Amino acid sequence: MKPKKILNANEISTILHRLSFQLIEDHNLFNDTVLIAIQPRGGLLAKRISNLINKHEINNNLKLGFLDITFFRDDFRRSEKVLKASATEIDFTIENKTVVLVDDVLFTGRSIRAALNAIQSFGRPKAIQLLTLIDRRFSRELPIQPDYCGTQVDSRLNEKVIVNWDENDGEDSVYLYKNKK
Amino acid sequence: MSNLSVDNLLGIKYLNKSDLNLIFKTSDNFKEIINRKIKKVPSLRDVTIANLFFENSTRTKLSFELAQKRLSADIVNFSSSGSSISKGETLIDTVNNILSMKVDMIVMRHPNPGASVFLSKNVDSCIINAGDGTHEHPTQALLDAYSLIEKIGDLKNRNILIVGDIMHSRVALSNIFAYQKLGANVTVCGPKSLIPKSIESLNVSVETDFRKALKNSDAVNMLRIQNERMSNSYFPSIREYVQQYGLTMSLLNSINKEIIVMHPGPINRGVEITSEVADSDQAIILDQVENGVAIRMAIMYLLAAKLK
Structure with a gap:
């Protein structure tokens, strides 16, 4: 079946601008706030948002890190394939900072659970918040909700939401696939 | 490139080039982790590993132990001095006894060449060769x-x-x-x-x-x-x-x-x-020596993924 387009490039652009302004509004000057992207899919989203923030923010204080959660996942040895890791790059301290975790799609909440554990290896943040582009509501398996959300999508468990980025895939778009493994 | 082509690490002879590259790529991730302030990940928390050292070792034994602890595995150590080996127990019996205590993985060093290959043919477990005589390491x-x-x-x-x-x-x-x-x-x-x-x-x-x-x-x-x-x-x-x-x-x-x-x-x-x-x-x-810990973490992580 043909995938359904949920968001096009213009809509994504509008959402990214809104999310950046929400962050600017809440995290005055980013002196005590850092963005941590969840690898691999949160990276490009976080880069876009941090670029937008840096465009509007007078002092370019915003720090961006990348966190790999592979070794903290709870499905190791439960799936057929071995889980492959990506790089972690956090070259600043998160001690007493507000960490905004960034990921493209929030689904069961298990990745975020893993990220909450993984981030502890880097210190004790003052608070942790969550930003996602897509919130697949009604499919959560853990009590985790986003603080900043691009848009909500109603989907079944056997469906899949794929976010494409211009840098990797040639266009900004979000698709909903039926029955995709 | 997703899984290792082998279920045991008996020697380099049995690995192919993409196995080597997968191990190196995974080691990059673990090297970053062991340079963190908190060097531990929970990946192998439900895996138990026995370290069987029938021959002396400092570096390899410590390195394996550290790698196991960084991965949160449970470990038991065994060295031939002070064990029932001196009472005449065979290698297969010793290992099968250890395995009946629900151990998932065996790391073994042995003075006889081919000891780990022999063991892998005779017991049902994941074997990692930590040096077998003059054969492989x-x-x-x-x-x-x-x-x-x-x-x-x-x-x-x-x-x-x-x-x-x-x-x-x-x-x-x-x-x-x-x-x-x-x-x-x-x-x-x-x-x-x-x-x-x-x-x-x-x-x-x-x-x-x-x-x-x-x-x-x-x-x-x-x-x-x-x-x-x-x-x-x-x-x-x-x-x-x-x-x-x-x-x-x-x-x-x-x-x-x-x-x-x-x-x-x-x-x-x-x-x-x-x-x-x-x-x-x-x-x-x-x-x-530093890379040894990352490499061993990668090997145990990749082999643990294949445990049944």
Whole structure:
């Protein structure tokens, strides 16, 4: 079946601008706030948002890190394939900072659970918040909700939401696939 | 490239090139983790590993133990002294007894060549060879190759020299397999009496002139004389061996080329390598030790993914 387009490039652009302004509004000057992207899919989203923030923010204080959660996942040895890791790059301290975790799609909440554990290896943040582009509501398996959300999508468990980025895939778009493994 | 092609790590001989690359890629991730302030991940928290050391070891044993602890595995240690081995129990019985206590993975060092292959055929468990006599020492070869790639990049068409007691060294054999699978040319060098007659069948060049061999090399791996495995004398005296095959600073400097110096440890300072060389910038001996933990984490992580 043909995938359904949920968001096009213009809509994504509008959402990214809104999310950046929400962050600017809440995290005055980013002196005590850092963005941590969840690898691999949160990276490009976080880069876009941090670029937008840096465009509007007078002092370019915003720090961006990348966190790999592979070794903290709870499905190791439960799936057929071995889980492959990506790089972690956090070259600043998160001690007493507000960490905004960034990921493209929030689904069961298990990745975020893993990220909450993984981030502890880097210190004790003052608070942790969550930003996602897509919130697949009604499919959560853990009590985790986003603080900043691009848009909500109603989907079944056997469906899949794929976010494409211009840098990797040639266009900004979000698709909903039926029955995709 | 997703899974290892093997269920045990018995020797480099049984791995293919994409296995090596997968292990190296995974080690990159673990190297970053062991350099964090909190060096632990929970991946193997439901895996129990037994370390069976039928032969002495410092580095390898510690390195395996640290790697297991960093992965949150439960571990039990066993060394042959003070065990029921002295009461006449066989290897298979010992291991099966340990496995009945619900152990998932065995790391074994044994003085007999082929011990881990033998064990893998006779017990139902995941076996990691931590050195079996004069046969193979796969994790050492992996960490050697990984450390060298970190230093000089792709090993394709590079020339690597292994010097010393080729005959009794398991590091030599595993190194030869690993470097060749990565596309490098391997030369062995040492007194004729310490080079196995059939070594050329492995496509290895043999050179007895140390200086000549060094001139053509990008890296040199200095091996220890394995006195404990020698039943008779293979060279007239240590002094004569040192004169011909000891690596000194003046020898290194006399060659107009930056050669990477490696050593699997333990070092006999002043025999195969002088202190000056071992502590110089050209030596990556301590990098090898650091990378050993990351490599072993990667291997146990990848093999644990295949446990049933």
